[in-house]
Each structure stands twice: as structure tokens, then as C-alpha cells.
Amino acid sequence: MAGKKEVIGVAEAELGYLEKSTSYWKALGTKCLFEKTKYAGDGNVQKYAWETGHYKTYGWAPWCMSFIVWLLMAVLGKDKADKLLCGMYNSASTIETKNAMVKAGRQVALNKAEAGDIVFRSRNGGGHVGLVTGRSADGKIITIEGNSSSSDITSWNGGAVVKHVGASWEWCVRPDWSLVENIDGWHWVKSAGIWYYQDDKGRNSYGWKLIKESSGNKKHWYFFAEDGAMMTGTINVNGNTYYLMESGDLEGACCKTDETGALHVWDV
Numbered sequence: 275m276a277g278k279k280e281v282i283g284v285a286e287a288e289l290g291y292l293e294k295s296t297s298y299w300k301a302l303g304t305k306c307l308f309e310k311t312k313y314a315g316d317g318n319v320q321k322y323a324w325e326t327g328h329y330k331t332y333g334w335a336p337w338c339m340s341f342i343v344w345l346l347m348a349v350l351g352k353d354k355a356d357k358l359l360c361g362m363y364n365s366a367s368t369i370e371t372k373n374a375m376v377k378a379g380r381q382v383a384l385n386k387a388e389a390g391d392i393v394f395r396s397r398n399g400g401g402h403v404g405l406v407t408g409r410s411a412d413g414k415i416i417t418i419e420g421n422s423s424s425s426d427i428t429s430w431n432g433g434a435v436v437k438h439v440g441a442s443w444e445w446c447v448r449p450d451w452s453l454v455e456n457i458d459g460w461h462w463v464k465s466a467g468i469w470y471y472q473d474d475k476g477r478n479s480y481g482w483k484l485i486k487e488s489s490g491n492k493k494h495w496y497f498f499a500e501d502g503a504m505m506t507g508t509i510n511v512n513g514n515t516y517y518l519m520e521s522g523d524l525e526g527a528c529c530k531t532d533e534t535g536a537l538h539v540w541d542v
């Protein structure tokens with residue numbers, strides 16, 4: 275089942291998206307929204323509010339919250355996204371969403387923030403939000419944020435999807451990923467840029483592990499080191515050489531060659 279790993283993968287793929295010019299929106303309509311960098315401008319015109327339906331209520335408003343909602347919706351669908359957001363799918367307000375999730379008991383200490391958490395900070399008249407993707411080697415929170423700026427770590431209306439390391443945050447909430455992830459208690463955890471696969475008691479998987487993909491019924495083999503770190507690239511296990519995907523939604527998945535010698539992800 276899909277979960278935080280897949281959501282983070284989609285967030286990574288969105289890096290570099292730029293909001294669009296209002297003049298292009300008036301001339302081209304929705305066509306301009308789905309170009310990653312083309313038709314860039316200002317005015318908060320972007321696909322995230324359009325596809326979540328936030329545009330109908332808020333118009334072209336600051337869109338950092340719409341980006342987070344869109345990520346969850348794109349991977350999990352509207353109903354599951356709404357559950358993870360404690361009933362706040364239809365809100366583009368960072369303040370309203372933060373307050374609802376805190377009230378629902380989802381707040382965790384900032385020093386405990388981990389991949390898949392959502393972090394907030396306040397500003398005059400509103401707030402800003404980011405998706406935690408992990409921590410740097412020195413322990414700083416890494417986030418992917420909508421409507422921010424690569425040149426200004428404090429930006430809340432920068433017009434782009436960017437990654438920041440060490441931005442300042444005030445609150446952290448943890449969606450209840452157990453609502454959507456593997457029902458056997460195993461789930462993905464990212465720490466210092468490394469993926470681990472843990473049970474509900476925090477114990478790491480090691481060796482080979484067959485894990486169901488984000489959609490459909492296919493499963494893929496992953497290999498975890500003795501410390502639980504998911505391996506990527508070329509590895510040698512018991513004298514056999516394997517290649518594990520190094521990036522993308524199926525990062526870490528084992529590959530095999532077909533009859534032509536071409537390398538493909540091994541679907542089980």
C-alpha cells in the first residue's frame with residue numbers, strides 16, 4: 275500500500291515547479307498549469323489549488339498548504355488524504371489545518387520530526403508549511419515546500435517548489451500513516467537521507483524483504499544492511515551481484531535482466 279515513501283517520492287519529482295503568470299492563465303487557461311517551468315510568473319497561479327479544488331474556494335491564494343494536500347491526494351486519493359489531514363482536505367489554510375491536527379493529538383516535538391511529518395511556522399496574517407523528507411547528517415530538518423524560494427529559506431510566497439535544509443519551524447504534526455500503510459505494521463522511515471523499513475515497535479528489517487508497491491498488487495525485493503539501511507546500486511550478496519534502483523519511486527527495488535539483456539525492475 276502507498277504511504278509516506280511514495281508521497282515523498284512525488285514531492286521530490288515536483289521540485290522546480292514554478293507558479294504561472296496571470297496573463298498566461300487568462301490566455302491559455304488550464305494548459306499553462308501543467309508545465310513545470312514554462313509560463314512562469316506571479317499571482318499564485320498553479321496546478322495544486324486547481325486539482326485539489328481549493329481554487330473554487332480561495333481563488334489564486336498563497337498555495338503552500340494546497341501543495342501538501344495535493345501530494346497526499348495524488349498518491350492516496352481524496353478520502354485517505356482527508357483522513358491523514360484530520361478532515362482538513364478542503365482547507366488551504368495552514369493555521370486551520372495545523373490547529374485541527376494538533377487538536378486531534380497529532381502534534382510531536384520538533385526535535386522528534388521525521389520523514390513524513392508536516393511542519394508549520396507562523397507569519398503575520400498567516401503561516402507556512404513543509405513536508406519533512408528526513409534529516410541532514412548534522413540533524414537539521416529537511417523539507418520540501420510549495421510556494422517558497424530557493425534563495426530565501428524564510429520565504430512563504432516565493433512561487434516555487436523547493437527543498438530547504440534547516441529552515442525554522444514552530445510546530446510539527448505527524449499524520450497517522452497507519453491508516454494507509456501496510457496493515458501488518460511495517461512502514462518506511464527515512465533518517466539522515468537513508469530509508470529503513472521498520473515494524474510498529476521500531477525494529478529495522480534486514481536482509482531481503484519483499485514489499486508491496488504503491489499501487490496494484492506487484493511486489494518488489496529490497497535489501498537492507500545489518501543496521502537496517504536500505505541498499506541501492508550494485509551490491510554483492512553471498513557471491514551474487516544484484517542491481518537495486520538508485521532513485522525514483524522504486525528506489526531500492528531489485529532489478530533483473532530480460533531475455534534481451536535489458537535491465538528492469540523485478541515485479542513479483
